[in-house]
Amino acid sequence: MRIAIGNDHRGCNLKETVLKVVIELGHEFRDFGCYTDDAIDYPDIAVQVAEGIVKGEYDRGILICGTGIGMCIAANKVRGIRAAQCYDVFTAHRARLHNNAQICCLAAEEGEGKVKVIVEDFLDTEFEGGRHQKRVDKIKEIEDKQCL
Numbered sequence: 001m002r003i004a005i006g007n008d009h010r011g012c013n014l015k016e017t018v019l020k021v022v023i024e025l026g027h028e029f030r031d032f033g034c035y036t037d038d039a040i041d042y043p044d045i046a047v048q049v050a051e052g053i054v055k056g057e058y059d060r061g062i063l064i065c066g067t068g069i070g071m072c073i074a075a076n077k078v079r080g081i082r083a084a085q086c087y088d089v090f091t092a093h094r095a096r097l098h099n100n101a102q103i104c105c106l107a108a109e110e111g112e113g114k115v116k117v118i119v120e121d122f123l124d125t126e127f128e129g130g131r132h133q134k135r136v137d138k139i140k141e142i143e144d145k146q147c148l
Contacts, residue, residue, distance in 0.1 A: 001123065004058035006032035006045035008071070010108040011064030017112045018062055021119045030058065046074035050081045053102050060123060061103035072105035079147050082139070092118045096125035098132045 003022050007015045012034065022029045032048050034040045042065045049061040061083075063071035068085045075083035083103035084095035087110070095101035104122040106115060127133075 001027045001059045002057070003027050003029040003123070004032060004049040004052045004061040005029055005063075006049040006061070006071075007034060007064040007108075008042040008045060008066070009034055009037045009039050010066045011106075012037055014064050014106065014108050014110065014112070014115060017115050018064065018106070018119055021116050022062075022123070025120065025123060027123065042070050043074040046071045046083075047078060050075040050078035050083070050103065054078060054080045059102075062106065062119060062122075063103055064106045064108055066108050068105040068107040072103075075103050075105065079143060080140075082136070086118050086122060088114070089117050089121050092122040093125050096122055097128045098135075100127040100132070100136050 005015065005018060032045055034045065046063055049063055052058045053061050063075060065071040072083045072085045075081050081103060082099055082101045083105055084099060084101040085105045086092035086095055087107065092104060
């Protein structure tokens with residue numbers, strides 16, 4: 001799988017853990033930055049990752065900012081994206097299984113061990129489809145009506 005990874009200045013340290021997991025799982029990746037703790041605007045990174053997924057350049061994405069919320073909101077502004085804030089394994093698993101989320105958004109202050117299992121589960125879980133496909137389709141219908 002091809003994974004797009006991005007972070008703001010608060011997510012630099014945690015990104016190292018995420019990169020290790022992605023490499024251990026044997027996935028290809030692109031690191032969209034940022035690379036220092038100099039303050040940046042997280043929407044700039046979120047949109048690059050989200051657009052790469054919509055264009056088919058990447059299969060999944062992982063975004064990290066202070067709370068994960070800002071990256072999640074910004075990524076979800078890109079038409080066709082379903083980003084989820086994943087704060088534990090349950091939310092990561094269900095985001096993939098039921099919502100077919102393409103992007104996992106993480107809080108920079110989460111512990112390494114916790115993030116490792118969240119990322120592993122998010123990348124390993126496939127969309128269940130079935131009754132959930134109908135719901136994902138309805139979300140797309142809303143998006144199509146709202147995003148003219």
